[in-house]
Amino acid sequence: MKLASSALFVAALLANLRLGGTSPIVWIDTFNDEHEVRRCLADDSCTLTGVSTSVPGQAHAVAWLELRTLLAWLGVGIDGAHLTMLVSNALAVVLVFYLGVRLGNVCAGTFAAWLLMDRLDAFARMTALYNTSPLLFLGTVLLLACTAVIVRPNLVSVTLAALVAALMANVHLACAMTGASVVWVALLAPRRRFALAAFGALVFVLGTFAMAPPTWLHNISSLLQDRGARGHLVAVNVAYNPMMNWALLAVGAWIASFALRTDAAAAYRRQVQGALAVLVPSLAVFLIAPRYGFNAEAKYIFHLKAACALAAALPLAAVAQRLLPLRMQQALPFVLAVVLAVSGDYGARARVTAADERTPTVADVAAVAHLLQSEQQWTGEEILRNLKTPEGITFLSGLRYALPPTLHPVGAPGHRERGAIFLTLDPAVLPEPMPPSWRIVRRTRQSVVVLVLMRSRIDWRELLVCIQPADGSPQRCDRRSWQPEHELFVAHLPPGGAGWQGKLRLSLALHPTAAGFVDEIFMPRMPFVCGGRVVSTPAGTISADQRHASITTPAIDQATPAIVTLEWQIGAPECHDLAYDGMVPFFVEGDAGTVSTVAAVLRRQERAP
Amino acid sequence: MKRCTVRVARQLLRCVLGLTILSSSGFAADGSDEPLLRRFVERLDRSMVSRCLTPAAGTAMSELVGSGALQPVLGSYFVLKRGNVGGDHIEIEIEDHTHATYGLTLALPGTKTGEPAGRGARFWYYLAPTNAPDPRAAEALLALAQRFDAAIPEAALAPCAGAGPSREEPRYPRALALGSAWLGVMVLLGTIVYGVRALALGLRE
Numbered sequence: 107m108k109l110a111s112s113a114l115f116v117a118a119l120l121a122n123l124r125l126g127g128t129s130p131i132v133w134i135d136t137f138n139d140e141h142e143v144r145r146c147l148a149d150d151s152c153t154l155t156g157v158s159t160s161v162p163g164q165a166h167a168v169a170w171l172e173l174r175t176l177l178a179w180l181g182v183g184i185d186g187a188h189l190t191m192l193v194s195n196a197l198a199v200v201l202v203f204y205l206g207v208r209l210g211n212v213c214a215g216t217f218a219a220w221l222l223m224d225r226l227d228a229f230a231r232m233t234a235l236y237n238t239s240p241l242l243f244l245g246t247v248l249l250l251a252c253t254a255v256i257v258r259p260n261l262v263s264v265t266l267a268a269l270v271a272a273l274m275a276n277v278h279l280a281c282a283m284t285g286a287s288v289v290w291v292a293l294l295a296p297r298r299r300f301a302l303a304a305f306g307a308l309v310f311v312l313g314t315f316a317m318a319p320p321t322w323l324h325n326i327s328s329l330l331q332d333r334g335a336r337g338h339l340v341a342v343n344v345a346y347n348p349m350m351n352w353a354l355l356a357v358g359a360w361i362a363s364f365a366l367r368t369d370a371a372a373a374y375r376r377q378v379q380g381a382l383a384v385l386v387p388s389l390a391v392f393l394i395a396p397r398y399g400f401n402a403e404a405k406y407i408f409h410l411k412a413a414c415a416l417a418a419a420l421p422l423a424a425v426a427q428r429l430l431p432l433r434m435q436q437a438l439p440f441v442l443a444v445v446l447a448v449s450g451d452y453g454a455r456a457r458v459t460a461a462d463e464r465t466p467t468v469a470d471v472a473a474v475a476h477l478l479q480s481e482q483q484w485t486g487e488e489i490l491r492n493l494k495t496p497e498g499i500t501f502l503s504g505l506r507y508a509l510p511p512t513l514h515p516v517g518a519p520g521h522r523e524r525g526a527i528f529l530t531l532d533p534a535v536l537p538e539p540m541p542p543s544w545r546i547v548r549r550t551r552q553s554v555v556v557l558v559l560m561r562s563r564i565d566w567r568e569l570l571v572c573i574q575p576a577d578g579s580p581q582r583c584d585r586r587s588w589q590p591e592h593e594l595f596v597a598h599l600p601p602g603g604a605g606w607q608g609k610l611r612l613s614l615a616l617h618p619t620a621a622g623f624v625d626e627i628f629m630p631r632m633p634f635v636c637g638g639r640v641v642s643t644p645a646g647t648i649s650a651d652q653r654h655a656s657i658t659t660p661a662i663d664q665a666t667p668a669i670v671t672l673e674w675q676i677g678a679p680e681c682h683d684l685a686y687d688g689m690v691p692f693f694v695e696g697d698a699g700t701v702s703t704v705a706a707v708l709r710r711q712e713r714a715p
Numbered sequence: 716m717k718r719c720t721v722r723v724a725r726q727l728l729r730c731v732l733g734l735t736i737l738s739s740s741g742f743a744a745d746g747s748d749e750p751l752l753r754r755f756v757e758r759l760d761r762s763m764v765s766r767c768l769t770p771a772a773g774t775a776m777s778e779l780v781g782s783g784a785l786q787p788v789l790g791s792y793f794v795l796k797r798g799n800v801g802g803d804h805i806e807i808e809i810e811d812h813t814h815a816t817y818g819l820t821l822a823l824p825g826t827k828t829g830e831p832a833g834r835g836a837r838f839w840y841y842l843a844p845t846n847a848p849d850p851r852a853a854e855a856l857l858a859l860a861q862r863f864d865a866a867i868p869e870a871a872l873a874p875c876a877g878a879g880p881s882r883e884e885p886r887y888p889r890a891l892a893l894g895s896a897w898l899g900v901m902v903l904l905g906t907i908v909y910g911v912r913a914l915a916l917g918l919r920e
Contacts, residue, residue: 146889146892147889150888150889151886151887151888151889152886152887152888152889152891152892153886153887154885154887154891155885169895169896169899171892172892172893172895172896172899173896173899173900175889175892175893175896176892176893176896176897176900179889179893201907204911204914205914208914208915209914244903247903247906247907247910250906250907250910250911250914251906251909251910253910253914254906254909254910254913254914254917257913257914257917258913258916258917262909263909263913266902266905266906266909266910267906269902269906270902270903270906273899273902273903317895317899320885
């Protein structure tokens with residue numbers, strides 16, 4: 107079994123690396139967590155209230171933030187923390203295999219390991235680092251702990267199971283029902299069952315509360331206050347997720363086993379007790395929650411995957427044991443290891459892998475920051491202000507963490523005409539040959555991440571922001587300075603993601619430049635990018651569709667600043683709610699040669715299926 | 716051992732009962748018929764979770780100003796110039812006949828550093844450091860603060876839950892977070908070792 111476990115660990119790790127990549131994507135949750143981690147370590151100021159959940163008024167994840175803080179304290183950064191999650195997922199595969207073998211046979215272990223890895227991408231964004239990431243491993247440890255309570259029901263086993271459950275409840279609020287699993291397995295003890303169950307419940311409650319008292323007081327208080335307000339929530343349907351079929355098989359087999367009055371059926375019921383105790387309480391809540399308007403996403407049952415895998419694997423293995431010769435049964439874990447290692451994502455039936463991911467990674471952001479600083483001699487402030495990307499606020503948040511604090515000089519970096527854009531493109535649309543100002547940051551089978559350097563004239567230090575809400579309110583204009591090293595958002599822009607509708611108009615000054623210089627503006631149409639139009643330029647031409655403008659500079663005129671005015675209709679089809687994130691929407695401005703090439707590439711990508 | 720356990724259990728029970736009686740007597744004082752549990756949690760919550768002022772605070776202040784009840788405090792020497800409600804504090808400003816202004820901040824306990832000039836039922840009072848040294852102004856400001864403090868109902872304070880935990884939430888030292896994380900890791904490792912051993916030995920038995 108040791109050889110098979112080792113083979114499965116290596117194979118699962120390889121498969122996890124293909125699914126998750128070596129660096130997590132830029133993800134707002136990751137940076138919110140990182141902010142807390144840095145504040146805790148650098149300022150000696152840590153939270154015990156955690157972060158907001160998607161359930162209004164509820165907070166969680168203190169234990170997750172503490173674990174992230176510990177890793178950071180040990181010198182493990184964001185990439186290292188991500189790899190730690192992938193290694194722990196591989197360890198979960200080994201633990202589930204062990205459980206399956208101990209409770210059933212090699213077939214049960216192999217099936218459980220495969221079902222654990224099956225469609226991981228449907229439950230969590232494997233390329234991201236957030237508090238859902240450790241749930242596969244933690245759920246597996248809880249399964250082991252609950253099974254240990256059944257095998258050895260005593261104070262030690264119940265305490266450990268209750269503490270693991272408490273830890274999980276403080277990693278993700280979705281794990282709050284794990285306490286019921288501990289009580290369930292304690293009640294199965296042959297002696298002192300009620301005392302053990304009460305003890306388990308007490309340890310769980312005290313442990314959960316003690317890890318983050320402000321979180322739970324906040325949550326309970328919020329629940330009591332919002333109790334009346336919940337009434338207006340509309341029931342939603344349970345979204346399909348791949349665990350349902352296996353859970354149905356597990357519960358169905360367990361019920362059917364009562365009809366079979368055999369020793370094997372009785373033995374099976376004993377074996378599956380721990381897995382069902384972990385699976386059923388949380389799954390029941392998950393199935394009921396949509397009736398009360400809660401969006402039951404698959405990630406909320408990610409921690410049940412191990413229990414479901416084991417509960418479904420045991421009856422499958424009972425059948426396989428009869429059908430397969432012993433040698434073939436012994437070979438099954440190695441076959442699974444080869445499938446996972448060689449075909450990786452196919453073995454895990456994943457539809458989205460790191461190679462399919464189009465969101466940049468933390469490593470991409472760090473590489474871009476390094477390139478601009480060390481090669482192009484940009485200051486940190488210039489990078490935050492003059493590097494533009496369709497990724498918006500998330501990328502900018504990542505940049506803030508990628509840039510060392512010492513490279514954040516506060517103050518004007520000078521009026522240097524330079525800009526850069528960061529794009530993720532289809533490999534097929536890349537220009538041939540690649541212009542020298544284009545740098546490839548990373549290439550996968552699905553996408554190429556590029557940095558395009560250019561001359562840019564827009565002075566981002568000050569903007570005239572005019573907004574006109576669609577409700578007929580009068581237009582309001584404010585002149586705003588923007589210092590992204592202090593505040594990522596430009597003040598007075600409409601809030602993103604809040605369903606705000608109306609017109610946003612920005613007037614931007616252009617740095618004076620030498621006569622004869624021609625720069626261009628291109629307003630792209632990309633998924634999740636708010637599409638706008640050029641309203642006016644100081645001199646030059648604007649295309650009929652107002653998406654392309656060419657600005658000529660006849661002579662240096664320092665007295666009257668050149669102004670370009672751009673407009674976005676937020677809420678219109680080309681700028682739907684999800685496309686506008688509260689930042690200045692992405693557009694391309696720079697020297698005519700570079701912008702023309704970028705525009706041609708982006709237009710090709712627009713036309714691509 | 717058994718006798719000791721029973722004694723500890725009795726003491727615990729006494730504590731719980733005492734706490735409950737204490738809580739319920741406190742609640743009865745204001746004649747509220749809200750559920751006991753809810754009020755108890757709110758009291759605990761208030762001491763540990765950051766709270767924010769709701770628009771009801773502004774309404775209560777406006778009603779107090781409109782009622783004329785502040786005039787005896789202000790007299791003919793001062794006028795109330797400004798009253799701003801924001802997040803976890805209220806700023807008030809008065810002006811004397813020479814147009815010199817004096818400010819005071821009513822802040823929820825623990826949200827503002829420095830020694831308060833006074834403490835009320837819900838707020839601590841901080842005189843603005845820019846105030847000219849005028850004892851009459853300080854006296855008037857503190858008296859105003861007490862009036863506002865008394866006028867703002869408990870319902871005007873709510874956990875800063877709208878957008879999640881408040882930025883001004885209570886913070887804890889790094890050692891606590893790291894210690895807790897180490898404990899969590901130990902629990903996980905201990906569970907794995909114990910679980911694997913229990914399965915190996917238990918199933919054999």
